[in-house]
Amino acid sequence: MSALENAKNGSSQDVLNKIQEANLSEYGLCAQPLFDRLMAAKEESAEEQKELGIVAALNNADTDHALLAVLKEQPEQVMEGISIAAYALGTEKKSLQIPEEETDLFESLKETAEKYGVELVSGIVNVRAAKGSAVLHIVTVKNLADLFDGAYEDGVYVSVNGADLQKVAKDKKIAELIDTDDVKALYFGYEYHTPEAAETTVGEAGITNGVVRVLTSKDCIVQGAQKELLASRKTSCGKCVFCREGLIQLEHMQKEITEGRGKVEFIDLTKEIGEAMCYSTPCSMGQVSAKAALSATELFTKEYEEHIKKKNCPAGACTSFVNIYIDPSLCNGCGECMDVCPKDCIEGKAKYIHMIDDFDCTKCGKCMEVCDEDAIVQTTGKLPKLPNRLTKVGKFKKR
Template sequence: MRTQILIRNFNKVESDFNENNLQEILSMSRAEIISTVRIAHLQEHGLFSQRIVGDEWKNHFEFSKGSGVVSGFNNFDYNGALFNLLEKDSLSVLEGLAIAVYAVGDSKGSLYIPQAHESALDSLESAAHKLNELECLKKLGISISVAVGSIDVRSLKKEQVVHHIGTLASISALFRLKKDFVPTRIVLFDGDVKVPGIVEIPIGLTLQTLIDEFAGGVEESLKAVAISEKLVDASGTKMVVDESFSLGNGVITIYNNKRCMADKAKAILRLVFEASCGKCTFCREGTFQLYQIFMDISNGKGKPTDLGMVDELGKAMTTGSLCSTGQTASEFALGTLNNFRDELESHIRRKRCPAEVCTAFMNIYVSPELCNGCTSCKEVCDAKAIEGKEGYIHMIDEFECTKCGKCIPICEKGAILRTTGKVPPLPERLTRVGSFKKRR
């Protein structure tokens, strides 16, 4: 059976939270709590995984008491994968927040949830109210609040304690499970894996082992892996996922050898652009420009100078953006450039998509030998690019065709074909089924 630390309460009718246990924890001295966390070498979840929680608490207790503890998600956690911790075990997360507030000698803990999950506010406020009514918190003057919004890191003090939701869940688990606690992370396996979904993974295994054991392995051969927005090629699966390894928003996306990375970069950049708040110039304009570049590349309009622009824009966004959305937005684009440059060059210089995904480099035609003149393809073509009538070999107007491929599965005879190579001789005018060969 797999270890259950952060998800230990997910499938239970009631969580393991109770007031007596929390009172016991809060009866410890602050120094004891900080020491326990430091001995466990508990590290921050999310973007700032290099930070040691115990060290943060110690510095805050000594230099910055009175500014409270703030918690939430990284701004680029827009996929909602990590929100499961709040949905399925909110009391443990809020308990972790209460412990953090007490440990640093403060009285107020604030939890922020994304606008996209505003519907969960009432239930979270109810859980916070339940905690605030506990005698052990009232005695210490500690209060917990929940609000919709994002954390503006620019307005925080240097020593301000800011915790990711995953960190709070780990804090609660550490004091609940004691010697049975081991560090874990919540991730969502997505893409070309045999068993996609949200799982809890142990620390210290290679990325390849995690993919094989927790996602059932890869469909087809592995081409690339995106950890959050950071893209690596197949060799990157040798990396060990330890506590300081940033899993970003918790999504690990697997791409097999049938995927075009230019096409995937275009899709990711569009998603990031739509998730951006638009206030930051580097994020707003940079993401849009990168999206346009990859759109051109995948549409056969890419230029050799585009690759240098991707590098320049991507690095500028990483250093110039004001929050994690913009800082990580270019990671997939830069990863595509650094790991799959040959593939991008093929799109730009040879006008060819190696994965045969980008339709701009393809020709769709009707095979004269296979067409039975049924008109099904003509009826389904939104662009009105197919000419023909019953009993005649149909023809596709290459200038009108959008190459959407909608007509391909409709043809029961498999007469509509897609190729990146040369198109064979075709009728130049409507020709009866079965008579084309005789007229050549």
Template sequence: MSSRREEVIKVLSDFNLKDYGTNGISLSERLAEAQTQCLAVGLRNSDQFGVLLQLIDTEEGLRRLIIGMEAAALVLGAGKKLLYIPEYALKEKEWIEKSLNAAGIELRTGLIDVREHEDSVICHLVTMLALADCLDGTYEEGIYISVNGGPLKKAAPDTLIGDLTDPDVGKGVLAGNHVYSNGEWNKTLKETEAYNGVLRILAGNECMVQLAQKDLLKNRERSCGKCVFCREGLLQLQAMFKDTAEGKGRTEYPELIKEIGLAMKYGCLCSLGQNAAELALGVIEQFSDEFSAHNKRKKCPAGVCFVSTALFIDPAVCTGCMECMDQCVADCIEGKSGYIHMIDTSECTRCRACMKVCKAGAIIETDGKLPKLPERLIRCGKFKKR
């Protein structure tokens, strides 16, 4: 057992493996020097997309994860091994739990509580896969990335985001938790810290104020609420971006956003709060003209905020064909086959792609008051106005 432990430590040292997304001490030193009985593995708490879970959605991927966790636990001398998956990925739970149980690994859902694991070693899920590669002698340094929701691929850390996307399309890019304008295409993946696997071109009709507001709201919903900086910081930031999107912004908001965002980066206990402010800060820094237009001129350059028109689906005409749902890039149309579809007007960007594919002509644009519409899914032909 001792010789196997020393063998693993040497392999990790030879590859100089570090925990995924960090520049800290090498994993070999971290594991060998730790005094703990628990290894906790998962995504970063700030990861609200779960793109990297694709790496373990096959039997081979899960097998390699188990190999990595067993090797790390061996070096630690840890008798307790935990794997965390986010609540939004519960569909992944059932099929992997049996294999994990056989390996003595407990599966948990939700955020990794840093208070509970103050004396544990917490590692990224990708680190365990890399550890397995090190043991095979096949490890190559890289960052996993999905471009515009495409296949997850491994790219060299010094790859430029301009080499992965088209600089002539859109107005910027979302890389990890950061947003960059079109003038930042020469940044590398390592510089952008795109360690959640997300790289997405930002369309010209995408409002950056709305993007930040919705991102902050998602983080508020996922926050455990135990950390004051995270709980209160997210509340204040989201409120300011919401005000701005509604034309109620104040001139002092940019400085307040910067102040609160920087305080969260250093005051929050886990990555959810530490990274949640990154996108908001990026909008203030990279898209200051767009934010200022909302604040000072009550104008949305993307044409999303302050518009009086709205799209709705006529319940008397809708056939429940689902064509509009397939075309909606904002994913704001709810429905299923044979049921009257409904548009969430608060999420709708009014791109009108749904109108173009609706053969029944059920989607209508209005600048007046919306008529009585269904509040839940109802079969086509069954809706009655009251």
């Protein structure tokens, strides 16, 4: 017998009672007892005079989509969980939100969704339009199905550095899940953390989107924050001024810093704009997306100052602070680097010392990979004296 059939063996009140007795909670950013969340939706539906419904989705701020693995692996259980929640509230209005870019997943779910009478919707949740409905996390409805199937186990879903999603016990420490060598920072709960956070348990850490990312000495904090903000910009619906404009400003400032055009006041501006977003937007996209930049500037101020004041990326990851040149004493004029350069920015000919046009160079490093003489050097320091015109191999003299 399926979980949905088990639920329908009792009344809707029986289902609500079991949810309350099991102390099942909403997953993700809006953690609260599921019973309370369902009752709040019922009250809101009456107050707003809107049809009661169930909306299952990821949190709007979730741009990593790691928790979609739950839906991809067990779509039937997710659909049953949505249907059980709807049965508990006495409604037939059921929908499942799929991130806009997940087109293949959307297509693959059509048949299963039709079987359970669930409408598939592409994009993030419109919180205004969803008033009167219980908006539940995809993991929540999966847990609900497990509860009525007798298979529910408490735990936290975690994906470390993009690896497969796994469900782990809440008392397990993050340090037990990661390689603790050369940890500069940790990213989870939409925020950056210092290495000491590895001693936090997954239950305490608030890993609400399933993502744990380890940053080493080779990873740039500023660059990481900029990428998180850019992903949020691409996902945001853009209807709220604070979210739309805030994300534009925050992402722009982080990008300027990584490209060597940062200003000291950007650090305070990031705090001012980010904090305003947290309290002035109606959904998790605006409320949470700024936390990457807020936590980065607060905990890793020195790295920001290194970029802004010293024009240096400690991780060597920001290519604007990196120079690549060809050592004239080692180049044998073989031409291998010219063949692989995607921008054709290496000048040279056989038996002549090659030269890199720094203006067009993207610092991709492909030329370094093919040079058998190790003549192509990457540095963040001052460039040595180099030829300014084609010179035969062995003929260049530093003056």
